[in-house]
Structures are given as C-alpha cells and as structure tokens.
Amino acid sequence: MPEQTKFKYLSIILYIVFILVGLAMIGGAAALGVISCKFRQNAEKITATVSDIRETMDSEGETHYEIYITYEFQDSTFRNVPLDYHRGTVQEGSTVKIWCSLTNPRDIQSDAGAFVMCAALGGGGLIFLALGIVPGIIAKKSGLFQKP
Numbered sequence: 001m002p003e004q005t006k007f008k009y010l011s012i013i014l015y016i017v018f019i020l021v022g023l024a025m026i027g028g029a030a031a032l033g034v035i036s037c038k039f040r041q042n043a044e045k046i047t048a049t050v051s052d053i054r055e056t057m058d059s060e061g062e063t064h065y066e067i068y069i070t071y072e073f074q075d076s077t078f079r080n081v082p083l084d085y086h087r088g089t090v091q092e093g094s095t096v097k098i099w100c101s102l103t104n105p106r107d108i109q110s111d112a113g114a115f116v117m118c119a120a121l122g123g124g125g126l127i128f129l130a131l132g133i134v135p136g137i138i139a140k141k142s143g144l145f146q147k148p
Contacts, residue, residue: 011139018132025125029118036114043099045111046071050094051080069096073105081106085113 048071056064067083067090083096090096097111 012136015132015136015139018128020132022125022127022129022132025121025128027125029122029125032114032121033118036109036118039101039107039109040099042103043101043109044073046073046098046100047095048081048083048098048108050083050090050092050096053090053092069098069108071098071100071108073100076105078105081108083110084108085110085116 048069050067051070052068054066054068056066058064065086067086068080069083070077070079071081072078083098086096099109099111101107
C-alpha cells in the first residue's frame with residue numbers, strides 16, 4: 001500500500017475518532033445536565049457553612065483539598081458532609097449554596113458544580129468535534145481524499 005494511501009486512511013480514522021469522542025463528551029454533558037435537573041426537582045436550595053478543609057496529597061505529589069460542610073435541613077443538623085464541587089476561594093466558616101434532597105438530606109449537590117461540569121464536558125466535546133470535522137473538510141477540499 002502506498003504511503004499516501006496509508007496516510008489518507010489514518011487521517012480518516014483520526015477524524016472519525018475525534019468526532020466520536022466529541023459526540024460522547026457532548027452526550028455526557030447533556031446526560032449530566034438532565035440528571036442534575038431531575039435531582040433539583042426534588043431538592044431545596046439552602047445555605048451551608050464550610051466546617052472543615054482537609055489537605056491531601058496524591059501519589060504524584062499534587063495537593064488536593066476536600067471540603068466538608070455543615071447545614072440545617074428539616075429540623076436536623078448535618079455535620080461534615082463532603083462537598084462535591086467547590087471554588088478554590090472557600091475558607092472555613094464561609095457559606096456556600098447547595099441543593100439538598102427532600103427525601104435524603106445527606107444527598108446534596110453544590111449549586112454551581114453541575115453547571116461547571118456540563119460546561120467543561122460540553123466545551124471539550126465541541127473542541128474535539130471541531131478537531132474532527134474542520135481538518136476533514138479542509139483535507140477533502142484540498143483533494144487529499146481523491147482517488148489516485
């Protein structure tokens with residue numbers, strides 16, 4: 001098989017892979033958005049207080065922060081519940097908005113967490129989709145995919 005033909009087929013496969021990854025990421029963002037919306041239909045938005053910040057280090061030496069919150073809901077106090085998402089600006093004693101499940105008050109979502117994840121996943125998916133489609137269109141218009 002001539003070198004140019006190999007390059008042509010590898011290029012096509014690469015474009016398809018980028019398009020599929022982009023579509024999967026966009027689908028994941030949409031699914032996450034739907035799950036978050038369904039959760040919030042049976043939840044109440046409340047204010048919680050950051051009660052603890054724990055510093056951990058992973059095997060690669062990177063520092064991570066686990067945020068724990070305390071909040072009152074339905075005449076009960078919930079202490080040191082881990083927060084799923086937080087901005088780097090939170091400090092002990094600061095307040096954060098969360099969504100608290102009406103049926104399981106320990107089941108919470110941060111107010112901005114789902115939005116940030118959807119935006120990151122969807123934005124990344126759009127980039128992958130563009131990296132699969134645009135070079136493919138350019139290659140086709142330049143004659144790369146024409147039969148010799």
